[in-house]
Amino acid sequence: MAKPLMINRRRFLQTTAMGAALGVAGTSLPLRRAFAADLTIGFIYVGPKDDYGYNQAHAEGAATLKAMEGVTLVEEENVPETVDVQKTMESMINLDGARLLFPTSFGYFDPHMLAMAAKFPEVQFRHCGGLWTEGKHPKNTGSYFGYIGQGQYLNGIAAGHATKSKKIGFVAAKPIPQVLQNVNSFLLGARSVDPAITCQVIFTGEWSLAVKEAEATNALIDQGVDVVTCHVDSPKVVVETAAGRGAYVCGYHANQAPLAPEKYLTGAEWNWANVYKMYVTKLMAGETLPNFTRGGLSDGFVKMSALGPAVGEAARKQFEGTLAEIMKGGFAVFKGPLKDNKGNVVATAGQSFVETAIELESMGYLVEGVLGSTS
Amino acid sequence: MEPVDIGLWGVPLAILGGAIRVSTPFIFVSLGETITERSGRINLGLEGILVFGAMAAYAIAVMTGSPWLGVLGAAGTGAVFGLFHGWICKFPKVNDIAIGIALMLFGSGLAFFFGKPFIQPSAPDLPAISLGWWSDIPQVQAALSVNVLFLIGAALAFALWWAFRHTRAGLIVRVVGDSSDAARAMGLNPDTVRLLATAVGGAFAAVGGAYLSLYYPGSWNEGISSGQGLMAVALVIFARWNPLGCFAAALLFGGAGALGPALQSVGVTQGYYLFYAAPYILTLAIMVATSSPGRSLAGAPGELSITK
Numbered sequence: 001m002a003k004p005l006m007i008n009r010r011r012f013l014q015t016t017a018m019g020a021a022l023g024v025a026g027t028s029l030p031l032r033r034a035f036a037a038d039l040t041i042g043f044i045y046v047g048p049k050d051d052y053g054y055n056q057a058h059a060e061g062a063a064t065l066k067a068m069e070g071v072t073l074v075e076e077e078n079v080p081e082t083v084d085v086q087k088t089m090e091s092m093i094n095l096d097g098a099r100l101l102f103p104t105s106f107g108y109f110d111p112h113m114l115a116m117a118a119k120f121p122e123v124q125f126r127h128c129g130g131l132w133t134e135g136k137h138p139k140n141t142g143s144y145f146g147y148i149g150q151g152q153y154l155n156g157i158a159a160g161h162a163t164k165s166k167k168i169g170f171v172a173a174k175p176i177p178q179v180l181q182n183v184n185s186f187l188l189g190a191r192s193v194d195p196a197i198t199c200q201v202i203f204t205g206e207w208s209l210a211v212k213e214a215e216a217t218n219a220l221i222d223q224g225v226d227v228v229t230c231h232v233d234s235p236k237v238v239v240e241t242a243a244g245r246g247a248y249v250c251g252y253h254a255n256q257a258p259l260a261p262e263k264y265l266t267g268a269e270w271n272w273a274n275v276y277k278m279y280v281t282k283l284m285a286g287e288t289l290p291n292f293t294r295g296g297l298s299d300g301f302v303k304m305s306a307l308g309p310a311v312g313e314a315a316r317k318q319f320e321g322t323l324a325e326i327m328k329g330g331f332a333v334f335k336g337p338l339k340d341n342k343g344n345v346v347a348t349a350g351q352s353f354v355e356t357a358i359e360l361e362s363m364g365y366l367v368e369g370v371l372g373s374t375s
Numbered sequence: 376m377e378p379v380d381i382g383l384w385g386v387p388l389a390i391l392g393g394a395i396r397v398s399t400p401f402i403f404v405s406l407g408e409t410i411t412e413r414s415g416r417i418n419l420g421l422e423g424i425l426v427f428g429a430m431a432a433y434a435i436a437v438m439t440g441s442p443w444l445g446v447l448g449a450a451g452t453g454a455v456f457g458l459f460h461g462w463i464c465k466f467p468k469v470n471d472i473a474i475g476i477a478l479m480l481f482g483s484g485l486a487f488f489f490g491k492p493f494i495q496p497s498a499p500d501l502p503a504i505s506l507g508w509w510s511d512i513p514q515v516q517a518a519l520s521v522n523v524l525f526l527i528g529a530a531l532a533f534a535l536w537w538a539f540r541h542t543r544a545g546l547i548v549r550v551v552g553d554s555s556d557a558a559r560a561m562g563l564n565p566d567t568v569r570l571l572a573t574a575v576g577g578a579f580a581a582v583g584g585a586y587l588s589l590y591y592p593g594s595w596n597e598g599i600s601s602g603q604g605l606m607a608v609a610l611v612i613f614a615r616w617n618p619l620g621c622f623a624a625a626l627l628f629g630g631a632g633a634l635g636p637a638l639q640s641v642g643v644t645q646g647y648y649l650f651y652a653a654p655y656i657l658t659l660a661i662m663v664a665t666s667s668p669g670r671s672l673a674g675a676p677g678e679l680s681i682t683k
Binding site: 047048050051052078200201202203204205206208209210211212213214215216218219220221222223224234236237240241245259371372373375 | 397594640
């Protein structure tokens, strides 16, 4: 009865030998061939790539590479920020012959991507959001990010005009510099409309916790907040919950207007296609890739969603005026005199941090007017 | 309607609202697991069934436009998963806990696989009944907008509590769970009873998942459950296999889960990670307080593999 399952020793040796041979061929062939015209690129996402958020923004950028001649794309979704991502990178390099990897989530950088970069010096790694430092991190790694705080500043302008209660709200994942910068920019944008506005922030502690995000949105609205934005991986739940309770929403990461067409004011979206195309063009032309890439609205790294139907004339005017100002480059959202919400001075009068200021990437405070704390 | 400034009242209101909004999946999963465990089997796979139920309900609701068909469909898939678990565990020397863990991974993986195309579309939500008509404060009305599934869950908890004591079916499940030998002597087939109990438990868990994807938070994605199915299984032990206890424990858990965001919204912002741990600290504290070296796990069915 158990006969079909029996495998004799010779058969076993044959198949495993064949498998091993295939495995060796699989690892060596593409690597050798990759140095010819074609290029395999690996993208790694922490969540699903159609999440109306962070991962979707990256996946949309990656999808534009498919049109390029000689480019092969390998993608993997839902890879945790653990040793799993190292295995994923290793298999993309060894089995698919990837020569350029984009591990897109914040937690992939240290130690996972750095470990793989040391192991595979011939492969290029570019990480989204990490702070690459000359001399500290390997030459075959690098980081890219956008000044999306500018987008949250513009969100804040739209929110400042829309709020009646003078309370706006922010559902944030973790108190890391990028998130804090967005919270602060959102409030400063709103305060450019009315200095009496306050912004309540709630940290959920994780990038993706649907139930907690919904609870946080409800808690904000219970306290009278009437415009909500967020920095979590998938803003879908926040947008739908807030709009369901009658509050206005500003989007983040990608365009969420279809989820709340009436209540959506505008949104800060990533525009990764330009960045990815730049890397790939350079690599195929045999040039060295930049290690540290940054850009904002004026560089085409970030874009704004179209203004929604609830945005009034005054708001539209200020929004478009500020956007034009930002597009010229050198716009400073953070300028003194500015205090944090514990009363410490973070910028003296006359001091200003333009978008490129590296200090902004290690921001650890919430500005005056933000109700909340980082720990 | 203009929102009213409710200040610190926001905290008790959020706990009440959270207890109603967040508890429903816990209620269904823990009631389902109570039935299964009372029959003498542990199904740890309910987390996977919950996730698959959430996906199936959402997908069916998107395709048919009817959330209720989604709930029914989810219950059906949950029952199939339960039957699968029950059928495998019927074989001698099969460990039900190991099968449960396998089923948890299998259910989640299958849900991710089939659920891919349904992350983007929006499904119709389950209806809610407004019990806050007596108040003109919009926050109170929002907190008391109660989903029908919550009411069904509450009714089921009472019905099960009564049924375990006063009906023949309840007696059969209890006898099988307490002593296979006694059940056989009564002419019952323990395996059949357990098979059905696991199927019903699976159907309940899948309905819990349907609540997640079709009402609160009301969308399908792969991180929707964040371990709620597993916590609900633990709640059953916490509730001492008593359906009413499950209902109370689920409410407690939902309310405690709302504490973290609510406290931050009223300005208590220090140490929010600690507040997020509140439900678990509460569980630990009650478990420690109610356990005693003299009578361990009172109420545990005698045939459970963990107590045997």
